[in-house]
Amino acid sequence: MPVDQSLVGRVFPPTRPYRVFEEKVREFAAASGAGWESGDPVPATFPIVLAFEAMNAFLDEVGVELSRIVHGEQRFAYARPVVPGDVLTATLSVASLRQIGGNDIIGTVSELTDDRGALVCTATATLVHRGPEEEQ
Numbered sequence: 001m002p003v004d005q006s007l008v009g010r011v012f013p014p015t016r017p018y019r020v021f022e023e024k025v026r027e028f029a030a031a032s033g034a035g036w037e038s039g040d041p042v043p044a045t046f047p048i049v050l051a052f053e054a055m056n057a058f059l060d061e062v063g064v065e066l067s068r069i070v071h072g073e074q075r076f077a078y079a080r081p082v083v084p085g086d087v088l089t090a091t092l093s094v095a096s097l098r099q100i101g102g103n104d105i106i107g108t109v110s111e112l113t114d115d116r117g118a119l120v121c122t123a124t125a126t127l128v129h130r131g132p133e134e135e136q
Helices: 022-031 048-062
Strands: 069-078 087-100 103-113 119-129
Touching: 048 069, 048 087, 048 103, 048 119, 087 119
Parallel strands: none
Antiparallel strands: 069 119, 087 103, 103 119
């Protein structure tokens, strides 16, 4: 079943606050194949931690199974760097939705803000929701 077009423009509730601990940055860097030491810049892709949480909450709320999603594209635009000690939340909105070949192409924007409400990073993603498989 296609995703409802009325989702375009909808803003979902923010994620719970996430404190950026040095240990979590170190674990993320190691898992992504990079080294990280205190004082180094936080890896540019670190905001995916919150963007992914926001995406999962969105998919749960609209009844789309994560197993039917293919991650098509991800981009990050920074207002300022993420630093250890930040307390961040992500608020996801649906920017676009189109159907191609029985699949939904969903464009999302997750704005990551700090505990003062200031924008830190905008994460945009393209999600492909695979349509039902045809019976053999």
